Amino acid sequence: MTKSNLPPAIFIMGPTASGKTAAAMHLLESGMPVELISVDSALVFKDMDIGSAKPTKAELARAPHHLIDIIDPTEVYSAAQFRLDALALMADITARGKVPVLVGGTMLYFNTLQQGIHDLPTANAELREQIHRDAAELGWLAMHQRLAALDPITAARLDPNDTQRIERALEVCTLSGIAMSTLLAEPAREILPYKLLKIALVPSDRAVLHQRIALRFEQMLAGGLFDEVRMLRAKYPLSLDLPSMRCVGYRQAWEYLDGQVDLKTCTEKGLAATRQLAKRQLTWLRGMDDLLEVDCLQENLPEKIKIGVNSWLQH
Structure with missing residues (x-):
């Protein structure tokens, strides 16, 4: 099968606070024949809503996402498991005549999905x-x-x-x-059998992205991040060694609740960790090929992405 005969799939990737979710939701809400698959290692966890910037219940009712709220915060979810789950969902979506749109910022998941599982040594x-x-x-x-x-x-x-x-x-x-x-x-054992449109939301001004990150973190604190972590610690047997509690924001909130840092230090550490996350996400993107780079700071971003996706699907 040639590339042109492969079914289409769309990636919407970018650093935190770049507008990925809004862009993907706009595709669905504008009537395009798409279904959304979350590519986010924090959104898989149940009850972790505020610190992960999870779409609200109302947003998810309007624009459902696969692979959100699928495991408890005590569990571990690997890139290999994500690939298995995503491939099954993509096949089902394609069979129903729709286009899978994979949206998120966990670049390791995107990379594993596209490149396949590499022959790495097993655990010792x-x-x-x-x-x-x-x-x-x-x-x-x-x-x-x-x-x-x-x-x-x-x-x-x-x-x-x-x-x-x-x-x-x-x-x-x-x-x-x-x-x-x-x-x-090195080449992996299995390549993704889809014709891909890979959209990378990249800021033209890193300082503006950092302002967005600061605003989002302040909104998380005001929205009850500390209460959320208190609830999680009461509901689940958690520790800082678990992947869920290593997510940006949760580790810093945990330290604040334990009295290890004051509010100012917690905020500074949370912002620094989020900026570092964005930097790593952009580093991943620079290493990927065949990207359609879009300035995430431009006006009417969701509509412009929709126009570009519509044009790509018609060719």
């Missing part, structure tokens, strides 16, 4: 235990620096607090003797 319990012992002695910042010496490309896109992925990258480097970024650059 003994090595992981050694990594944990080293981390307990030296701290995860030092482990992140160790990874940077072995695999600077992977280290650049991982937050020093992302202990799970730092651990995995160190494990892969140690077991294979090859940087994980090098292994991921």
Whole structure:
């Protein structure tokens, strides 16, 4: 089957606060034959609404998204599992004569979906235990620096607090003797069988994006982020080692509730972490090919994206 005969699928990608959700919802609400699939490692968690900037219940009623609220915050959801779930949804959506629109900011999920699952070494319990012992002695910042010496490309896109992925990258480097970024650059076993339109929402002025990020974080605090984390801690047996509580905003709120930081420091750390997340998302995008880059700061962004998508579908 040639590329032109493949069914269409659309990616809407970009950093946090770039307007991805509004753009995707506009496609659906304007009557286009699309269904939305969330590509967000925070939105998969139930009850994590404020800190994840999850679409409201009213918005989801108007524009349903697949892969939102699918697991408890105590559970783990991998990129490999996302790929399996997304492929099944895309096949079902296509079979019903609609176009899957995948929208979000978890670039690892997009990359895994498009490139397939690479042949990486399987987990090694003994090595992981050694990594944990080293981390307990030296701290995860030092482990992140160790990874940077072995695999600077992977280290650049991982937050020093992302202990799970730092651990995995160190494990892969140690077991294979090859940087994980090098292994991921090799052809995967399975390529996504769709004709893709990959839209990247990129800011023409990074300072304006940072202003949006600051406003969004202030709105989260005013909207009850601390109360949400209190509720989560009361409802679920959580710890800061879980992927859910490593999400930006939740870790900082947890530290504030435990009295480790004051409100000013919590806000500063939350903003810094969110800006770092946006920087990593943009780094991922720069490494992707065949992108249609769109300035996310322009007026009438959702309508302009709709016009572009409509034109692409008709060709």
